[in-house]
Amino acid sequence: MIELDDIDRGLIRALARDAAQSASALGRRFDLSQPATWRRIRRLEQAGVIRGRQLRLDAEKLGFGVTVFLGVKLALKGRVSLEDFERAVVAIPEVQSVEHILGLYDYRLRVVARDVADFERVLRRRIMTLPGAGEVEANVLLSEERLPGPL
């Protein structure tokens, strides 16, 4: 595991808030030159700590007003492999993330839809027909807050 000093942690924290900040702007905040800051960031990228930059999209502004979390329990475990399920689920356009978890449900899916009627279509035609899908629980997202996390 890579060694991080306080400045590295500060840079990660600052970039986690806004990944579009320039190395020179960050350097000013941490009393570092622009190349020094840039090299630290590149080192974090090469070490794999920073895996890339992700767009934060507003699903509502894109016309997807409904976000639902689905807990999916697999029936016929063994007869249908996890790989078959995963291959099929990642091909559904409305699925934003697939989490394989340990607990009452085997997978947790984040699904977006234009509205509740559209969600019903996704559920009936896409989710319920997944190979091996058994019990499904749905939770509608009311609001969400993303936090910086530890460090």
Added chain:
Amino acid sequence: MIELDDIDRGLIRALARDAAQSASALGRRFDLSQPATWRRIRRLEQAGVIRGRQLRLDAEKLGFGVTVFLGVKLALKGRVSLEDFERAVVAIPEVQSVEHILGLYDYRLRVVARDVADFERVLRRRIMTLPGAGEVEANVLLSEERLPGPL
């Protein structure tokens, strides 16, 4: 809601894969000049469709080997407000996201910890002591895949 054409959707899709791409590189892929590409991206930012850029961090490389999803049911609803709970939960460093949902549990939390022993500490000293927290269910994350989503 903003009008999007096929090029806008293509740009969003390409940036969702990697938000660090330059406007000129994107322009080459969509047969657009660099300024035209840049203006489309700025328009999406100003319309709020693109809310910003986020760092994708590798939690394991940062020493957080355990990710757990917690379903939290509030006890004493009404006596302790949702706001009190939310204020307290967003102050826990190990909490990465707080989702207010409709269903069996009231909130879903994404929590990271260095290992299982560290997670027990977070659970006992941070989560169980939250104002209004009732039943708690935990699901350990085994693996995760993030997908581009619709459009």
Added chain:
DNA sequence: TCTGAAACTAAAAATGG
């Protein structure tokens, strides 16, 4: 209104001390 060309500003990458 959106485009591309050109000119300009700022940032990133490379280099040498």
Added chain:
DNA sequence: CCATTTTTAGTTTCAGA
């Protein structure tokens, strides 16, 4: 690690479709 230079990307202006 810092200072400097070169290269590349971001930004503004403007004229034309």
